[in-house]
Amino acid sequence: MLKAKSIFKSYGQLQILKGVDLEVKRGEIVTIIGASGAGKSSLLNILGTLDRPDSGQLYIDDIELSGLNNKNLSDFRNRKIGFIFQFHHLLAEFTAIENVCIPAFIAGVSKSDAEKKAKELLELLGLADRLTHKPNQLSGGEQQRVAVARALINNPALIFADEPSGNLDSVNALELHELFIKLRKDFNQTFVIVTHNEDLANLSDRTVTMKDGLIVP
Numbered sequence: 001m002l003k004a005k006s007i008f009k010s011y012g013q014l015q016i017l018k019g020v021d022l023e024v025k026r027g028e029i030v031t032i033i034g035a036s037g038a039g040k041s042s043l044l045n046i047l048g049t050l051d052r053p054d055s056g057q058l059y060i061d062d063i064e065l066s067g068l069n070n071k072n073l074s075d076f077r078n079r080k081i082g083f084i085f086q087f088h089h090l091l092a093e094f095t096a097i098e099n100v101c102i103p104a105f106i107a108g109v110s111k112s113d114a115e116k117k118a119k120e121l122l123e124l125l126g127l128a129d130r131l132t133h134k135p136n137q138l139s140g141g142e143q144q145r146v147a148v149a150r151a152l153i154n155n156p157a158l159i160f161a162d163e164p165s166g167n168l169d170s171v172n173a174l175e176l177h178e179l180f181i182k183l184r185k186d187f188n189q190t191f192v193i194v195t196h197n198e199d200l201a202n203l204s205d206r207t208v209t210m211k212d213g214l215i216v217p
């Protein structure tokens with residue numbers, strides 16, 4: 001599903017990623033752990049095509065991504081990849097269902113089809129009664145579930161999450177982790193998750209540790 005080879009990235013003089021290799025199989029849930037500043041978010045942004053490496057190769061579904069221009073890369077991302085961030089980045093002016101629909105609209109899905117899918121996802125996530133609430137009318141856990149629905153609306157094969165339960169209480173965190181496991185079971189989606197949460201790391205198929213810009217054994 002995903003293969004990264006010898007990924008290097010610097011910001012100015014500072015080398016952040018120093019030759020990262022990582023392979024993830026379809027349907028696998030991999031967690032990335034490591035101290036703050038180790039380069040986890042930088043790596044996730046590159047694996048998720050939000051940022052480009054200085055050198056190295058990234059293949060998703062056997063497509064080498066440095067060969068795509070920015071337009072083709074963003075189309076690819078919109079169709080294949082979902083993101084869940086620690087801070088959910090919901091748009092405050094829009095309702096829950098509108099926030100979830102946005103990636104589908106970008107993909108060219110009709111309003112009625114997008115709303116139908118968004119409603120299904122929000123119901124699956126236990127938010128059937130919150131469709132027309134705006135973010136400030138939702139609890140933190142509810143906002144995070146809206147962000148999860150938004151990440152899933154285009155049926156991405158690959159989902160990246162950066163400390164997705166970092167701002168949730170333990171009950172909401174557990175529910176979110178169980179949801180990831182259920183999605184993998186139901187849809188065979190592939191997850192790469194940066195986390196400090198030991199329970200989530202233990203639930204995953206495999207945990208890799210980053211230290212000083214490298215994956216260490």
Ligand SMILES: Nc1ncnc2c1ncn2[C@@H]1O[C@H](COP(=O)(O)OP(=O)(O)O)[C@@H](O)[C@H]1O
Pocket residue numbers: 011016034035036037038039040041042043
């Ligand atoms: N856009 C940026 N410009 C300059 N330095 C950055 C940038 N993004 C991250 N860094 C630096 O890269 C290092 C790794 O950051 P990050 O990938 O966020 O680590 P982690 O997610 O493991 O905490 C940190 O020292 C951070 O300050």
Ligand SMILES: [Mg+2]
Pocket residue numbers: 040041042
């Ligand atoms: Mg980080």
